Amino acid sequence: EAQVTQNPRYLITVTGKKLTVTCSQNMNHEYMSWYRQDPGLGLRQIYYSMNVEVTDKGDVPEGYKVSRKEKRNFPLILESPSPNQTSLYFCASSTTIGHTSNQPQHFGDGTRLSIL
């Protein structure tokens, strides 16, 4: 089954304790991305990756790191989490295309992070 898998689904942690949210896709997609969802703001892009070893900042990258060492994995790293990073996080993937297409981004089920 084609899917994007995020782990953990839920996490409560404390300020400053490094954490990693994993994301894995089995569709051989080149493009992967992280979004955060906050009430009243919709989803905003944090980082994206066009392919292995190619990553770039989205709209709200501060406080986050990513890596893309393998095509299927795109972990999101919070080196020193703070309460303002409490949010619902989504990983997404799609085929890389040179122009706009009808290929939707496939989303993981989300990770709800609470930073105390």
Next chain:
Amino acid sequence: AQKITQTQPGMFVQEKEAVTLDCTYDTSDPSYGLFWYKQPSSGEMIFLIYQGSYDQQNATEGRYSLNFQKARKSANLVISASQLGDSAMYFCAMISDTGFQKLVFGTGTRLLVSP
């Protein structure tokens, strides 16, 4: 800069009736795509329908149709024959050639379907 505006924070509809969820967008790119996603209370994002900027006809997918008015920059989602399971948050989103695959989302509309 690209922007999506959803002006309806919440909508109510009775079961079996049709409902229109509004979406307007702003972009200077000539080529772009518009998507609608559904987010039920369980949290996952479910792709519903896509409309390309050069598509001549409005997109349809089962009970979902997209009322695309390019000159007005609107891409409203129409759900026909609403069902209780349609109760969810609905997001309009846009992607463009120059956006590096980034989906720009609106703030969403919460739809409640009553029996």
